[in-house]
Structure formats: structure tokens, C-alpha cells
Amino acid sequence: MRSARVLITGGHGVLGTALRDLLPELHAPARSELDLLDADEVSGVIRAFGPAVIVHAAAYTDVAAAERERSKCWDVNVAGTRAVVAAAREARARLVHISTDYVFYGDDARAGNGYKEDDPPGPVRNYYALSKLAAEEVARTLPGTLVV
Secondary structure, eight states: OOOEEEEEEETSHHHHHHHHHHOOSSOOOTTTOOOOOOOHHHHHHHHHHOSSSEEEEEOOOOHHHHHHHOOOOOHHIIHHHHHHHHHHHHTTTTTEOOOGGGGSSSTTTTSSOOOOTOOOBBBOOSHHHHHHHHHHHHTTTTTOOOOO
């Protein structure tokens, strides 16, 4: 049986590297090959590869620096996600969007037990969380998206 063609954004980051070690068949273009801030490039790379699934793991993840570099954080996390969603829609690919527990406030009574799918997010505590929550909403505009 032939496996699905999977493209991962952020494939050279911490999560992407771990996934590539587990699943070496992933197509994981480097940031220099897939610049999330260039929607035309994102579209071209995704169109050329023709993935069945896109794992969107690329993100601006420096929580402290996000407070100082808000524009860069927003551009990568929200505008970059918008470019990936548009390209996934065009390619008719399924999208798996990697988010963060920072979208939750963090003081839930079930501390240590994690959050459930139907737990409400927020209120946001920092700019990074805001950008990732906005990115989740952008990702959800593509039907069938899985937010992890």
C-alpha cells in the first residue's frame, strides 16, 4: 500500500525534526525553500509537491520575544497560516495545524490532566498566545482541518 504524500512546514524545527526522525518520508522543506511570509512561494511549493496532507508546524515560538517582535510573530503565526490554508485549499490537501497550550489560560482546576477538545480557550495571557489563537481560527476556515 502506498503512503499518502505528507508535507510539513517547520520541518527543521524541534517538532519537525522529531517527526522527520520518526517518518523520514515526510517532505520537509527548509525555511529557505518555504518562506511562510511569501504566499506565492507557499502556494508554489505546495502545488509542486501535491501533498494529500499538510502538517503546519512552522511558527514563531519565542514567547518572550513575541512581546517585543509582535509584527514578526503575527506575520509568521497568522499570515503564514493564512498562506498555508489558501495553498491547502487550492491543493485539496487535508490540514493538520499544530497549536499550543498557551491558547488556554493555564489555571484550570484539572491541572495536570490536560485540556479537552471542547474546553474554551483564553483569555490570552500574552501576544504569542493571541497569535496562535488567531492562527487556529484561520486554520479552521478550511473544512476538515485538525487542530492539535
